[in-house]
Amino acid sequence: MMLFIRECKKIFHSLTFIIYFAAVILMFFTQFWPAMDEPVTSSTIDSYELAKISGEPETIMPKALDSLTGCYFSNTYRCYPYGLFKAVHLNSRDNDKIRDCITEMSSLNADELEELKAASSISHVKVGTNELESYNVKGVPLSEDITYERFREIMGEVDDILGGGSDYRPDDLAYKFSQEPMTHEEILEQYDEFMEKDHIAIAYGRLFSDYLGIILAVIPVFVAAALVTADKRTKMNELIYSRRISSFRLVFTRFAALVLTMVIPVLLCGAIASARIMYMYKGSTPDIAGAFEVSGKWLLPDIMLAAAMGMFISELFSAGMAILVQFAAWFMCMMMTSMPLYGHIGRFTFICRHNSLFYRSEFMKHYSDFIFSRIFYTAAALAAVLLTVFVYELKRGGKFNGIMFFGKDSIFRHKT
């Protein structure tokens, strides 16, 4: 216990923790706080301009097929493989594969497609530096035999041919081709869910976690890396190595201290948000405990994994490598986040997004995946800490001194 308290004190007094604290508070007040400007009421909810994704195959299939056919005619496909725009032009072999996909989904053969191309009107659109021909295609007849499952499969093949990130990615089809504004009645249903099922606070808890999750997936790595390398900087390594305490106990105590200290600013923000919610919704009974529960499940695995990776990679390589790896993982997760920013939580989603107070049903649809991902990343964090124990034990025994790519201890250097 003494060791735990000492480690906590060490972290509290470190500059990395102070910056971490400031970053969490900054994120809270600049991103989340504006959502609490005024309470959501049945009369103000219309201002949120909610859209719905019908997801009905009868809506998605014709629109997606028309769009794909138009792109096939012009041989220009807009893709966003890593969040940034990419205009894809296929070679004739791959474009023929797209044609085969279209003929399977539609009742047209290759010759009839050519006739349709000749009959379609052409407009010019600017794609990048080029002004390209865009075919206005409408009403491509769907094959009578095609099922929605097969349609999604074929669209998956199309997305693969295009290199990923296209409008035809099966998971994005519903969002891209069946989005429409909600009617007033549907908006009121959202309000009822907000009041009756989310008990106000749980909806705020999800939005709170959405914003804070963005930075909590990366900045704990700095605090962890600084703590691990502090021993080396202060030349306390040898002294600690010679102590009787087991590596398991030392590393896990440090990990627990890191997680606990880094949870504190999040709890503080949660408490401020709770007070604001209770003030805004006087007369109602917001489920504050439910909000803390959802935020805990959401954010704790993020903090744990980022901290554990920081410890493990810093011990194995260096602090710089830990920062590089975690930042690269964070960047790729952020760039590959699908739109809309709700209803896209998968089994291995690290940075979960639900950027709205509404759409509870979309979140609940993926709730089991959400729970799976949280358990998975918690387990991954604990596995990383166990590996850290192993590496630390090797270092204590003098059998290993970390992996270096450069310098006199480089693994590439020939030793005689």
Place this chain on the structure above:
Amino acid sequence: MALCFSARTVYSDIRHNFLPHYLLAAAIVVITPLFFSVSELDSRQAAQPLEMIISLTGTVLLTPVFMPEQNESIRDLIRSKKAPYLLTCMIRLLIGLLLLAVLTGISVLYMKKCHSQVTFRHFTGTAASAMALGSIGFFTAGVSNNVIIGYMASLLCYILNFIARDKLSIFFIFSMMNGSYDEKKWIFVLSFALILSVFMYFKLIRKY
């Protein structure tokens, strides 16, 4: 004599301390076209990979300038030498800036070769953004005497720009993506001010 000293410093630093950073910065430039399209982009689209990815070379190149002497005893040893410590840091910084300009130039020229609509403004704008990220890291690493804090400040600034975007007004480092170039001159001024203040801090407060 001074030239000889500089050459020796450059060689020694590259060999023992900064080669991984230089290679990483070069790797960022090399892998960018593998993941992101750089061909046939208009002016705004071309600014995306430049400002969002290439600007990170600033963090990699400028933040670790004080890294080799993070350990106080090594710093004391270096200070006891005849060669002025701050001059060594200045040479490292200039090499970092030079490399930053070269890598940014290569990226912009490559995009031009790929028929993207890039101009000299894209070069200066990207260099300014990279310099801003780098100088924030350089400043915090210098003042705190901890390179991890330097990386943290620099990458937090990047993340803040990523999330808050144009709410940052004149300090928005991805402004070319929105078609605006005016922010760049402020970013340049801020970068120079940060770099200068670190040297002033060392000279006047720490008496180096």
